[in-house]
Amino acid sequence: MPIQKNLKNFYHKIIRFINKNFLIVGNEQVNDEKRVLICYLSPNEFLFKQNEFHSNISDYKSIIKYFLENDFEVHLIKCTVSRVERYVERYKYKMVFGLGPAYYGACQLNPRAAKIVYCTESSPDFSLAQETRRINEFNSTYSNKVDIVRSGKYLNNDMIELSDGLILVGSEHVVKTYHKYDKKKYYGIYPSALFNKDYQLGYKKEYCNRNFLWFGSTGVVHKGLHLAIEAISKRPNYHLYIAGANESEIGVLPKSNNTSYLGRVNVQSKEFCELMDSISGFILPSCSEGCSTAASTCMTHGLIPIISKEAGIDIPTRFSYLDDASPDSIVQQLDIINSLSVHELNTLQSEISAFARCRFRSSDFSVNFSKIMERIFGDL
Numbered sequence: 001m002p003i004q005k006n007l008k009n010f011y012h013k014i015i016r017f018i019n020k021n022f023l024i025v026g027n028e029q030v031n032d033e034k035r036v037l038i039c040y041l042s043p044n045e046f047l048f049k050q051n052e053f054h055s056n057i058s059d060y061k062s063i064i065k066y067f068l069e070n071d072f073e074v075h076l077i078k079c080t081v082s083r084v085e086r087y088v089e090r091y092k093y094k095m096v097f098g099l100g101p102a103y104y105g106a107c108q109l110n111p112r113a114a115k116i117v118y119c120t121e122s123s124p125d126f127s128l129a130q131e132t133r134r135i136n137e138f139n140s141t142y143s144n145k146v147d148i149v150r151s152g153k154y155l156n157n158d159m160i161e162l163s164d165g166l167i168l169v170g171s172e173h174v175v176k177t178y179h180k181y182d183k184k185k186y187y188g189i190y191p192s193a194l195f196n197k198d199y200q201l202g203y204k205k206e207y208c209n210r211n212f213l214w215f216g217s218t219g220v221v222h223k224g225l226h227l228a229i230e231a232i233s234k235r236p237n238y239h240l241y242i243a244g245a246n247e248s249e250i251g252v253l254p255k256s257n258n259t260s261y262l263g264r265v266n267v268q269s270k271e272f273c274e275l276m277d278s279i280s281g282f283i284l285p286s287c288s289e290g291c292s293t294a295a296s297t298c299m300t301h302g303l304i305p306i307i308s309k310e311a312g313i314d315i316p317t318r319f320s321y322l323d324d325a326s327p328d329s330i331v332q333q334l335d336i337i338n339s340l341s342v343h344e345l346n347t348l349q350s351e352i353s354a355f356a357r358c359r360f361r362s363s364d365f366s367v368n369f370s371k372i373m374e375r376i377f378g379d380l
Contacts, residue, residue, distance in 0.1 A: 013068055020044055021078045022087040025064065029073040032092040036067050037106050039098030040118065042078045054217075055192045055293045055362075056120075062192075062366040063097075066373055077102045079154060085109060100154045107162050114380055117163040119155060119178070120191075121290040122170070122312065126177035127151040130287040130310065131222050138221050144252035150219040151288075160184075165376055170291035170312035185379065187372040193296035193360035194267040196276075201302055201353055202346045203277050209338050209345060211239045211279040213303065215265075215294040216286075220249045224285030224308070224325055229256050231283070231330035238334060241279060244294065267297060276301045280345050281337050285325035286311045299356035302349030306333045316355045 016024040023043035029035050041060050067074045072094075077087055079100025088106055095114040096106045107115045121127055128151040139145045160166065166186040168175050175188055212232065216223040225245060232240040233256035240258065242250075243265040250261060265272055281304035284295050289312040296313055299305060307313070309321040322329045340348070 015047070017043075017047075018087070021081050023047070023076040025074040025076065026068055026072060033094050034071055035073045035075065035091060035093050036095045036097060037075045037077065037088060037091070037093045037110075037113075038063060038067075039077050039079045039081075039084075039096070039100055039103035039106060043076045046076060055194045055297065055360075058192050058194075058362045059365055059369075062362065062369060065366070066370055077106070079103060081105075099159065104156075104159050104162070107159075114165075114376065115163045116165050116167060116376060117155070117159050118167050118169070119160075119290065120169045121150075121155055122174050122288045122310070123177040123180070124152060124156050124160070125180070127155075127288040131219075134221060134224075134287040138226060142226070142252070142254065146221050146252055150222050165379075167372060168290075170289065171309075171314050173309050174290055174312045185376075187375065189365065189368050189372060190359055191291055191293050191296065192362040192365045193293060193300045193356060195297070195300045195357070196268055196273055198270070199273045199276060199301060201350050204280070204342050204345045204349065205277050206342060208278055208342070209280045209340050210237060211241065212306070212334065212337075213241045213243060213275070213279050213282040213298065214245070214284065215243045215282055215298055216284065216292075217244050217294070218246055218249070220245050220253065222287055223289075224283075224287065226253045227285045227325055227327055227330060228283040229254050229259060230327035231334065232256055232258055234327065234331050235334060235338075238338070240283070241275065243275075276303070280304055280340070281306050281333075283330060284308070284311050285322055285330060287325065289313075296356055296360040299352050300360060302353040304337055304345075304348060304352065306330060306337075314359065316352060318351075 013026045045057050046060060064074055079098055079102050081102040084102045084105035089109060093110050093113045096110055097116045099118050131148050131151045135146060135148055160181055166184055168178060168186050168188050169191055214225050214228045228240060232238050236258055238258060241260050241262055243262045282298040284292060284307040286308055288310050291312040295307055295311050305315050305319060308325050
């Protein structure tokens, strides 16, 4: 039997720790109408982690906060749990919220609950088609071979089909990928971005216009790191810093002498601030995203976006998306940035940062999420 712990911590609510995959927050409710199941990040992310590497922790806490402030007993389960009945079979829920195998299983166990799928990526059909094409192109070009690693892991058509409503995270491009579900109720929202409060704009270093960043996570081919490396190899006097990629995936990619692998980078660190002053733009030729929070985090710190529209994020009107996700298309934008002076880069940095901070504030996510839930509950 798992060890249960009673903690008074988050918003002065009782936290009943069941195990690493399942957690109950809030005062125990006898009324099923005031109980919600959230299938998203690991409960450990809620309990112990700060917003140092990914903004989804902040958004996760905002989601939980909404339900707690509306007197719900909140159950949290890691979205990748497959045998969800082990944890929730004895409960009935007003709402099942989230994604992943846990969401699908819990919805089947609670057919009368409101079922709201949290779509943090483009539609399953679009994502699979895009990633399949990207993988095929990679495997036909390089001797190392890779497989699909992202599409279908957290979201599939079955989850959407049984849902009453969809919350779509990302730009209008992302929303359009869900066109086959236009008869279902859907609600758009942008995620928050990370921002280092100690970072000061306007202090770009000399030669930063030659330095660029790829900032991502699992699925480096999906997110186009190999294309960024190919592009930077065409300009030996430029340099590409690689942050966030899994080291196990780096080995299959092409090599270039003008790249540096940084591993995971703490956005709240002094080192991150120094990195931001040393580079001018970030490269993300992804084949499919919801809204890339790596991109939004880079933009809040003023980096020039060199991205595909499939990154799922809006950019200021003076900038343009990559014409295609080819190395030559990337090089064209690198060369434009390289022609800019430090003064021009500082001016652009302020513009980009202001644009991003108006769209990706954690407080805005909380407000917008509350409005969405009010609409959803109003329709029940």
